[in-house]
Amino acid sequence: MRDVAEHAGVSVRTVSNVVSGYTHVSDATRARVQRSLDELGYKMDYLARGLRSGRTGFVALAVPFLVEPYFAALAQAVIQAAARRGITVLVESTGGDREVERRILAGGLTNVADGVLFSALTAPAADVPPAGPDFPLVMLGEHNVSDHLPRVGIDNVAAARTAVEHLLAQGCRRIVALGRNGSENGRQRAEGYQQALSAAGVRRVNWLVEPVDDWTREHGYATVRRLLEGSGPLPDAIFAFNDALAVGALRALDASGVRVPDEVAVVGVDDIPESAYTHPPLTSIAPDLDVIAERALGLLDAQTRAAGRTGTGDAAEGAPDADADWHGPSEATPFRLVVRESSLRPAPAP
């Protein structure tokens, strides 16, 4: 920047003004500086800017596994939404590791990112500081962590209910829920499943919630395989808590020669891209990832602005905090049921 300043015959500060789009710069000066900028191939040092201004233009996104299609799609949506705001995303893969997740909640990414979007898996409730984190943080999806953290995601109970209601409408009565585990997410989807069955008056003996450790294709496959080898009567539908499980289930059914949807209907959640290409194409609950990403970034922004006091400039003090708005569980984001062949019974029963 000093070089550019000399080359253009102005002060360093003026160059900074031009670069950062300060209003009060004469057109003549701006043009001259701009020319020098181009000529010398100036590139802004984002580190230095971040150090001085306290804002880096980065947002960190932490997800358990990037290879899981849902998280990949989520990441893509966040990256795109961030790009629209001129923000760069720093993707961190926690591997679902408790320790890594704890470090994130403790602020491990704070000074390099203006805010953190965190999709927790193990979600260590005890690991969040009692007073809440001292940096902008938004949770994605459901989790076990403190209620005081802002979060963005669909209403899992409603989503599960919608999926199961669809199966009921197709005439299914012995519906297996696949995916219950220790997570809050799993609890909620099981809850929605139960609500739908209760409301439809399905006899309790027909409920079956299959526990699954991880929501992956592998576990879906193995669990359904085991289910089919069991002695009980065949279910007429499987509600998988996510599409990866459903994909595994479809594979297991296919391998066992069970016809889908004629013998067993299948529904998943997430509507990952591959769900349109399974055998048969998978019915799924599709969250609007763009809305999730957009809203999450908006909430981060609100926090950043509300907490303007800390580390922004040389002088201290700021607004007394707007507190409301982003605090508390925000409104759930929209989702819709995408019906494909895997759940379309030839002749819906009465």
Next chain:
Amino acid sequence: MRDVAEHAGVSVRTVSNVVSGYTHVSDATRARVQRSLDELGYKMDYLARGLRSGRTGFVALAVPFLVEPYFAALAQAVIQAAARRGITVLVESTGGDREVERRILAGGLTNVADGVLFSALTAPAADVPPAGPDFPLVMLGEHNVSDHLPRVGIDNVAAARTAVEHLLAQGCRRIVALGRNGSENGRQRAEGYQQALSAAGVRRVNWLVEPVDDWTREHGYATVRRLLEGSGPLPDAIFAFNDALAVGALRALDASGVRVPDEVAVVGVDDIPESAYTHPPLTSIAPDLDVIAERALGLLDAQTRAAGRTGTGDAAEGAPDADADWHGPSEATPFRLVVRESSLRPAPAP
């Protein structure tokens, strides 16, 4: 850091020495500083360190689309390999946009990352500076960009040849190649396809290379759909240039009632996770992503060290450059053929 220094009764510099693991610090001092560090909850500011030391501990990874399973898997591998080295990965999604890719080659990520791993899609050959980039850069996979850039990836010609040889061994003779496009990658896989057919003495009239714009499920589906509706004789095998295309092809075959592998065998490249769960499970060429990630980071490291002169410290000058080693096309990384049902003909022809 100043606070910690006061609290421990030492100079700021000594705290820095402790934090960065400098050798000549007495055990007593180290312990005392460490205690203050913990007590005050000190967190290193990576921006400041990066600004002063010239190294940030970040590596940027630029891929076209994170939702494409291959790139997600690649990213995951890179993130893991980087974590082992104490490096954080900054993931950038170019969207395959020419302008974005140009900006990356121009060094848009330089001062925030110590090096860049770049998986180019449009690969603008003209956009790389004639003298080569002035920052550590490693290309992932094949590309059209300058030969002088170090790159890491499998031998695409050999991979394609292997895939096609496998189909030939299964008795297939009328093999369609699916995926030729403008990319270098596509050219090489087509080349391997041709080599295998030539070597096997398959009559030229049986060659068929189907062009495809993007290597996605959608394009694979649409292209095969069109192929099946055509008047020509049915192929007995499809060699898809990647698994996403193969997945689309499988869906199209399934939708048209064509049995796989009995009527048409299918092979893909990449061995993405979902390939083990398709109908039927997909035979594929599996690159070793861990080796790719590891080697790529190693090459970056070599470049970083070789170019130690620029911007490292206050004084100038460094080693006279090792030049060799990372220069020129490095040895191809290993791959293997993973045989699944999609290519297993019931009775291999003579």
Next chain:
DNA sequence: GCGATTGTTTGCAACGATGCAAGAGGCAGT
């Protein structure tokens, strides 16, 4: 024609860390 207002440019210090080199203390050798 003069102070007030607005518009434009600038100097200085600082963000939080590290490179460099020198200072302080201890110990052995002569």
Next chain:
DNA sequence: ACTGCCTCTTGCATCGTTGCAAACAATCGC
């Protein structure tokens, strides 16, 4: 006791940028 050579610790300047506020110039109202 003096020198030389360790080990340990420290002060100062600096990375590239922006916050703050002052300086200067031009314009305006009366």
